[in-house]
Amino acid sequence: MTLRQRRILIGVTGGIAAYKICELVRRLRDLDAEVRVVMTEGATHFVTPTTFQALSGQPVRVSLWDEAGEAAMGHIELAKWAERILVAPASADTIARLAHGFANDLLSTVVLATAAPVYVAPAMNQQMWANLAVQANVGTLRTRGVQVLGPADGDQACGDIGSGRMLEPHELRDILVASFGGQRLRGRRVVVSAGPTYEDIDPVRFIGNRSSGRMGFAVAAAARDAGADVTLVAGPVALPTPQGVRRVDVRSAREMHDAVLAAANGADIYVGAAAVGDYRPAGAAAHKLKKTDGEPLRLELTENPDIIAALAASPTHPFLVGFAAETRDVEAYAREKLARKGLDMIAANDVGGGRGFEVADNALHLFWADGDVALPSAPKTALAHQLMAHVADRYLATHGPRP
Template sequence: MAELQGQRILLGVSGGIAAYKAAELVRRLQDAGAEVRVVMTASALHFVGATTFQALSGHPVRSSLWDEAAEAAMGHIELARWATRVLIAPASANTLARLAQGRANDLLSTLCLATEAPLTVAPAMNRVMWAHPATQTNVATLVARGVEVLGPATGDQACGEVGAGRLLEPAQIVAAVIAGAPPPRLAGRRLLVSAGPTFEDIDPVRFIGNRSSGKMGFAVAAAARAMGAQVTLVAGPVSLPTPPGVRRIDVRRAAQMRDAVLAELPGHDIYLGAAAVADYTPAETLPQKIKKSGETLAITLVRTADILAEVAAHPQRPRLVVGFAAETQDMEAYARDKLHRKGLDLIAANDVGRAGQGFECDDNALSVFWRDGRHDIAHGPKSRVARDLLSLVAERLEALR
């Protein structure tokens, strides 16, 4: 079951005995393919410990706006942007009141104001509290604003009473989230990605290569699969695991990468060339190791095939051809020149001379150019940068309809 593949759900847990059910909810959301991060209110921490949710979700649990380490980089805004849906379960009467009033006096309420993601709440409280006119008015206000309300259910309550106010069972909440989830942005699309360096052999021992780790291209392949695409990854010599659900073809040299890309090209909607392909290769590869014999050594290099240009001019050209430009100066000028000269639809440029991004790093930042536009993707983990890039690619592809 992967109905929520590609969904990033921010689960808010507010105070109430039903908070214990949120632990099972995390697991069920993950089983449906979602990535889950948890934010707890101060009251929720009195019922269930943060360690439980951290162990289940695999991510740190946030509970305070005053977390200096997280908020140094405006962590609450990053979380608000990360989510594709905010789900509050259980949602207490107090939480519903604060949301209806637009308050931002804790992390969870602040996130709900700062996000553009859809909001779903699953109320849980005593039956009298649920029936109170103030609670019903707050719920009506939220519904009028487009908030989805799941439940509550009717039955036995922890206080010993019977009536409406029980939290829906986790399976029911997940089913409702699945029913309301949009189809993955790249569902039905076929995407071909090239990633990593190429190694151009001089002899059996030595080669010419570059510093590309393949991390950005692999992040793109993983993100595209999570967004519903059928993904083929042509990978240079890297030591990275294949993203789940991605078909991988391993190559070493630029010529091998060209042959693999062109062989796979027919039928693909998107080609994204994230590989750092060598511009030159030795004119010949010697069969034996070159012995040290002088103060200098001359090696004749010849141009390699221009894979991006060939793909862009190919009779079976994908609808979108996206290139990468790793630059150390005049980034926009060089990127736009490459965009026009090679006939690309988009080019994603990054300044690899800047510390903390680009080659061999886990983070990156991109400036994406097209003929009459530009979009900057802020510095962050390559997984998030890849998602943002593919959202733009999907948007450009949809515009071609």
């Protein structure tokens, strides 16, 4: 992969994770990218501008009041020069200022003045990340089209453990690479299903599963970054819709079946990332079921329609990517499902021991008829971009570019 002649501006803010951006700049330069760095005053307490100047080969800007840099409106020049802007690490303070449109330092001014896609990689204490004010500011940025990368879960410099770690440099690099190669699916229609399905027992209770929908939503965003026209069919989850993605909300497996088949009519690619319930109650009670004084409650279950099998039965079906969430014999079950359902590719993951569901990270093993590749554990946002890169490879190998 290469980023030859691609122009990337990195905004470094005050946080201990700033030291990791040295590696990111080096990795981007190794791919022949042109990199410029803007630092906040706080960032200079963690890494010196001289370090970034040596790694990038370009002068580093810190102050909006740099007479030499601003003699020709340098902040506007930087905003126009950049093809991508990544703020990393993005502190809680910087996220707040970007969300509220402040322009009181060089970095915030450049972000306001640019037409380039903007990415932020949050890095902060887990309690700060969970704070409602921070989450509201992050939500504001997302609604404005800013792409929020991570954060990941794990050990933190303060000694806490939880969500708030900045994504690793290689993960940020891969997302930036994918964003440029991301127009490989321009003009293609992609349908993604995500989240769980709920099957009602009565007006109060239901049968469901632990899917959070994060992986499917990340896949939809990655497909959008790949230039595709994306429809996301979502089960009952509390996640914001990725900017630029068409969303259809459903609740039950039968609703998802109908919505996917309608959306996939004429589509080029379908990615079935939803955790669809295999069974539903044969009949939902009209009123809340009461306790039976110690007597067992027996539910009769009936099988739900198989969405991806229904698509595969059509002679004009899209390129089909299935998911296999297993707790044992992952490869064997995935290969069997790939063949039995006539899929073009399957993404298998081990969900035993608390993995896969209700967590920010995941790992996948992709299989197709004559090959496979393992994608190691990474935040779902980064993993989704890697998955869609492989989907694009396989799809274009068999279908070729659009005439």
